[in-house]
Amino acid sequence: xxxxxxxxxxxxTTAAFGQYVGASISSxxxxxxxxxxxxxxxxxxxxxxxxxxxxxxxxSAQGEKPTWELPQAPVPSLGETARILRKEHAKVKKAxxxxxx
Numbered sequence: 592x593x594x595x596x597x598x599x600x601x602x603x604t605t606a607a608f609g610q611y612v613g614a615s616i617s618s619x620x621x622x623x624x625x626x627x628x629x630x631x632x633x634x635x636x637x638x639x640x641x642x643x644x645x646x647x648x649x650x651s652a653q654g655e656k657p658t659w660e661l662p663q664a665p666v667p668s669l670g671e672t673a674r675i676l677r678k679e680h681a682k683v684k685k686a687x688x689x690x691x692x
Contacts, residue, residue, distance in 0.1 A: 667675075
């Protein structure tokens, strides 16, 4: 029964696909037409410069700032981190029921 149903579905699908494809595909060649954008190729004057920051002062610098000059957050020691985690672990609620096999 399953085999007959599968074959029926395949035949119906093939028939439906054949009708759909036959109506939508033309045998006439259709060459590709690239869109034309003539305004993108014309020479135009540049727009007036605009300052994004409201003020008219302009500051420029070159180079990179060394990493050691940047402010760095203090790094806690490994022991301090372990103590903090142990305190947080002690505050967490424990399970009321424990299942053992």
